Amino acid sequence: MDLLTDTVNSLWQVVxxxxxxxxxxxxxxxxxxxxxxxxxxxGTDGPPSAAGKLGAVACFAVVLIAITAGILMLMQDFLASSFSIHVF
Structure with a gap:
């Protein structure tokens, strides 16, 4: 039964x-x-409103932070061994 619970626990994390x-x-x-x-x-190419710009900046910031965090997580061993930088 432990095998099943461990598998289900890992499965939801991967999903x-x-x-x-x-x-x-x-x-x-x-x-x-x-x-x-x-x-x-x-139907026009008018400028976006201030709320539209704010929403776009927030969405793009979330994407950039997630991409940067993913790259740093992949490189954490290299950064730690080569430059003694411990990110996480």
Missing amino acids: LVGLLFGAGLPAIFALGLKSLSVGAEP
């Missing part, structure tokens, strides 16, 4: 990370692009 990085980040990026059109006149 959660897969959804976050596999579909979540592109969806947040698309939401940021969509928020740039908030406040513009339909």
Whole structure:
């Protein structure tokens, strides 16, 4: 029974990370692009509203932070052994 509970516990973690990085980040990026059109006149290339710009900046910041954290997690052993930088 312990094997089953360990497997299910690991499975939900893998599914959660897969959804976050596999579909979540592109969806947040698309939401940021969509928020740039908030406040513009339909059918025109007008400037976005201040709320649209703020939403886009927030979405893009989340994506950038997630990408940077992922790269740093992959490089943490290299950074620690080569430069004595301990990120996490």
